[in-house]
Amino acid sequence: MYKIVRKEVLNAQVKLLEIEAPFVARKAEPGQFIILRAYDEGERIPLTIADYDREKGTVTIIFQEVGASTRLLGSLNVGDSLADFCGPLGVASHFEGVKKAAIIGGGLGTAIAYPQAKKLHSMGVDVDVITGFRNKDLIILEKEMAAVSNRLIVTTDDGSNGTKGFVSDILKKLIDEGNTYDVVVAIGPPIMMKVVSDVTRPYGIKTIVSLNPIMIDGTGMCGGCRVTVGGKIKFACVDGPDFDGHQVDFNELIRRLSIYKDHERAAQERHQCRLEGKINA
Ligand SMILES: Cc1cc2nc3c(=O)[nH]c(=O)nc-3n(C[C@H](O)[C@H](O)[C@H](O)COP(=O)(O)OP(=O)(O)OC[C@H]3O[C@@H](n4cnc5c(N)ncnc54)[C@H](O)[C@@H]3O)c2cc1C
Numbered sequence: 001m002y003k004i005v006r007k008e009v010l011n012a013q014v015k016l017l018e019i020e021a022p023f024v025a026r027k028a029e030p031g032q033f034i035i036l037r038a039y040d041e042g043e044r045i046p047l048t049i050a051d052y053d054r055e056k057g058t059v060t061i062i063f064q065e066v067g068a069s070t071r072l073l074g075s076l077n078v079g080d081s082l083a084d085f086c087g088p089l090g091v092a093s094h095f096e097g098v099k100k101a102a103i104i105g106g107g108l109g110t111a112i113a114y115p116q117a118k119k120l121h122s123m124g125v126d127v128d129v130i131t132g133f134r135n136k137d138l139i140i141l142e143k144e145m146a147a148v149s150n151r152l153i154v155t156t157d158d159g160s161n162g163t164k165g166f167v168s169d170i171l172k173k174l175i176d177e178g179n180t181y182d183v184v185v186a187i188g189p190p191i192m193m194k195v196v197s198d199v200t201r202p203y204g205i206k207t208i209v210s211l212n213p214i215m216i217d218g219t220g221m222c223g224g225c226r227v228t229v230g231g232k233i234k235f236a237c238v239d240g241p242d243f244d245g246h247q248v249d250f251n252e253l254i255r256r257l258s259i260y261k262d263h264e265r266a267a268q269e270r271h272q273c274r275l276e277g278k279i280n281a
């Protein structure tokens, strides 16, 4: 069983859990993810490895409560255990030869980008981090990102904290001011990763994005996580989740992500009825 040893509430919708999982911690690398089930009949939830501690044998996950399964996960507490915690899955990020990098985190994507910034910083790379949130109440990991970057710019869409504006505009400004990045890593909503990739394309800056299509088995067999990259079919669970942002068909990704919206809404309504003691079939 995978015991929860730490729980933090990062904002109204985002929680952090540190889980006892020594075998996963031993092999985990930035860029990889796990698939967990909170209980035996639970849905499989893919989540990025936000941090790991090989000595303590723990893995940290940070997740947004967006639907029934993530809500249930968020209701667990220290001392509770998860039924499964499978990983590390996916291809680890590689940054050989990088001297200067920009890490862009959009909303919850900041949590997924954190291990990448930490890794680059530990390699002695000059790291600029730009994180963007809808408003000041949604800001997460400010202190942690500051500790693993040479410069941190926090933006809010409404200007309620930090710089007003979108992360992509700040990135363009930094590039135009003469910052020469060997790589840009952009992680967040698909539309934000698309826009950042469009910003860097004319400058020829290598741009890595992390794709989160619907995943089921996480081993390349079900085809659920199919994405098109450079005109070829790839499976995000085994070929990614990191890909070249200039090659990704974002329009297809956005279309495929909305396929199950009606089912997700129905599951959430059933979950709410259960919470109120009215069990729906
Ligand atoms: C490789 C990978 C890494 C991820 N890392 C994180 C992370 O670190 N933190 C985080 O908050 N979220 C992460 N996600 C997304 C997370 O898996 C979904 O938010 C979660 O599964 C939603 O489940 P739900 O039942 O609560 O919501 P639902 O109501 O079922 O779905 C809400 C939305 O979540 C997404 N989703 C649902 N089921 C899946 C699935 N099986 N696979 C992928 N996406 C799904 C869809 O976009 C959907 O519209 C990651 C997804 C992938 C594929």
Ligand code: FES
Pocket (backbone or CB within 6 Å): 214, 215, 216, 217, 218, 219, 220, 221, 222, 223, 224, 225, 226, 235, 236, 237, 238
């Ligand atoms: S999740 Fe099944 S092929 Fe990737």
